[in-house]
Amino acid sequence: MTGRVTLVGGGPGREDLLTVAALRALGSADVVLYDRLAPHSRLSELAPDAELVDVGKRPGHHAIPQSEIEAILVGHALAGRHAVRLKGGDPYVFGRGGEEVLACHRAGVPVEVVPGVTSAVAVPGAAGIPLTHRGVSHLFTVVSGHAPLTDDELHHLAGLGGTIVVLMGVNTLPMLAAGLARHGMRASMPVAIVERGFRRDQRTTIADLAGIVTAAGVAGVGSPAVVVVGEVVRLAHEGDQSAAQLMERAAGFAAVAA
Ligand SMILES: C[S@@+](CC[C@H](N)C(=O)[O-])C[C@H]1O[C@@H](n2cnc3c(N)ncnc32)[C@H](O)[C@@H]1O
Numbered sequence: 001m002t003g004r005v006t007l008v009g010g011g012p013g014r015e016d017l018l019t020v021a022a023l024r025a026l027g028s029a030d031v032v033l034y035d036r037l038a039p040h041s042r043l044s045e046l047a048p049d050a051e052l053v054d055v056g057k058r059p060g061h062h063a064i065p066q067s068e069i070e071a072i073l074v075g076h077a078l079a080g081r082h083a084v085r086l087k088g089g090d091p092y093v094f095g096r097g098g099e100e101v102l103a104c105h106r107a108g109v110p111v112e113v114v115p116g117v118t119s120a121v122a123v124p125g126a127a128g129i130p131l132t133h134r135g136v137s138h139l140f141t142v143v144s145g146h147a148p149l150t151d152d153e154l155h156h157l158a159g160l161g162g163t164i165v166v167l168m169g170v171n172t173l174p175m176l177a178a179g180l181a182r183h184g185m186r187a188s189m190p191v192a193i194v195e196r197g198f199r200r201d202q203r204t205t206i207a208d209l210a211g212i213v214t215a216a217g218v219a220g221v222g223s224p225a226v227v228v229v230g231e232v233v234r235l236a237h238e239g240d241q242s243a244a245q246l247m248e249r250a251a252g253f254a255a256v257a258a
Contacts, residue, residue, distance in 0.1 A: 155183045
C-alpha cells in the first residue's frame, strides 16, 4: 500500500511555534527529513517512531540536492511509509514546497502541506516590528535576496512604499541598499536586520538606508537574518531598547570602527 508525504512548516525555529497539525504529523511519521532552520532539537521525542534524516541545507551549500530529497520522500511513500519533510517557516515561502508537492503528484503519492509560521512576518515581529501599521504602512512585499534583485525590481520596490522584507538578504545587502537609493528611496529610510529570530542570541541592528551596510559590516551581521526596510522599523524594540536606541548603538559601533 502506498504511504504518504506531509510537508510541515516548522516555523522560525522555536518549538512552541510549531502548530498542532505539525505536531500531529510528526507524531505519526515513519521518517522525518529536516533542515537546520526548523526546530529539531527534540525531534526524537516529537517523532518517537521515526528515522531522522538531516538534509542539512545551509546557504550556498545544499548537503543533499533538492532532486534527491524529492526522490527520498517519494521512495519512502511508495514503500508504504509516512514521510514528513520538516522545513523552517512555511513550506511555500522560499521553501521549495511547490517542487516537492509536484514530485509527489508525478509519482502518484498522496501529499499534504501543513502551513507554518513564516519568518518573513514572525522574525520582524520578534523585534517588535509590525509589517503593517495604520497610518504608516498598509502593504508589505516579501522578496528573496538569495540573488541580487534586478534594476527593474529595485525601481518598482523603491517606488511602491510600504514595507520591504528580504529573506536570505545578508550577502546581497550592499546591492539592495545601493539599488533602492539609486531609484529614489531617501537616505534616511530606516532599515533593520533581525538575526537569529526567537533564539536567545537574537540581535537587531538598525540604521538608515545610507548607513545600513556599514552598520551591518561593523556588527558582523550573519545569516539567518531578515532585513526590513520601511517606516515601521521606527516601532522596533528589543528587550528594553527602543528603535532609536538600537540605531544609536549601531551608529556608535560604526563611529568607533571608523
Ligand atoms: C530558505 S529561506 C526559508 C524561509 C522559510 N520557508 C520561511 O517561511 O520562513 C531561509 C531564510 O529565512 C529567514 N529565516 C528563517 N528563520 C529565521 C530566523 N529564525 N531568524 C532570522 N531569519 C530567519 C532567513 O532570511 C533565512 O535566510
